Amino acid sequence: MAVVSRYTLALHILSWLAFRAEKKDEFLPSDRIANSVNTSPVFLRRILGQLAKAGLVLVQHGGTGAGWKLARKAEEISLLDVYEAVVPTPLFELHHSQPNPKCLVGKGIQPALRDIYEESEVAMKQRLAGTSIAELVTSSLAYGSAQAEPGFEH
Amino acid sequence: MAVVSRYTLALHILSWLAFRAEKKDEFLPSDRIANSVNTSPVFLRRILGQLAKAGLVLVQHGGTGAGWKLARKAEEISLLDVYEAVVPTPLFELHHSQPNPKCLVGKGIQPALRDIYEESEVAMKQRLAGTSIAELVTSSLAYGSAQAEPGFEH
């Protein structure tokens, strides 16, 4: 295990909102999203809250048309934007208990690793930055449309 | 949290063995390693066992000179070799509960994500492949030697 599945759920949420936005510009409630993602609406709202803080979605609190929608076009949201919004911690963990500072290796290994870990994380993020939610939707539909069951109301 | 700290410990173990190997070619016991890493010898042996399976270290089971040493030169062990040895799972997690297959997005998003996740993981690994244990030792010593306490017996 590594990068939390919460990130996958965030991408699913945004893809679904983008897919819906192509048909109609409206706020959509969390339990409609939960129907596609197959997860609790409360859990999704926690993720949606993080996405809202990062400026990726807009929220309508009360009233009949309450819910969520994309804050900007799906072409302008990269998978890295979403990563930064929901994954706050660095990719690699250092030691839990500090290494022995009396040992030359133990003394210097943490800053040495920090450099390498940082660069590896950047390499991963650059790949994420190269794809948008719009492209993810296109790709998902290409994979899914072949055998999707017809007549399903979103 | 993300990539387990076990990976950091594995890199520390190998760096320490490489550092020691420069002075003398011998098997070194896990509690000597534990003195630098500052962790339980039993836990370290679990990691050392994984490294041995991957062919990165050699083990001497019984007798007076029992312990561990590098199976090949530190220049020929990359940080990616170590990653593959101790991190068995993919970097990104997909959904825990399957998305709704009746939804076009839910149907296709997993294979779409698999492609992108795979490429992101490869990008990260390529950076790890570019550094060897020998280089990590050199870098650690550069960071550590400035203020390390003198007179420490490894």
Place this chain on the structure above:
DNA sequence: ATCAATGTAACTGAAATAGTTATATTCAAA
């Protein structure tokens, strides 16, 4: 005023991780 929605605190259950304890096994060397 209604009520369909969100916001959030508090909880549960499951899993992973780090680390420990105890015991059996290995094998070089005396």
Place this chain on the structure above:
DNA sequence: TTTGAATATAACTATTTCAGTTACATTGAT
């Protein structure tokens, strides 16, 4: 062949994280 310094491994504990649920207060368009 006995010794003993080491590893191998099972079983256990404590901590944390994560996903997901329940319950309730709040919001605000109509």
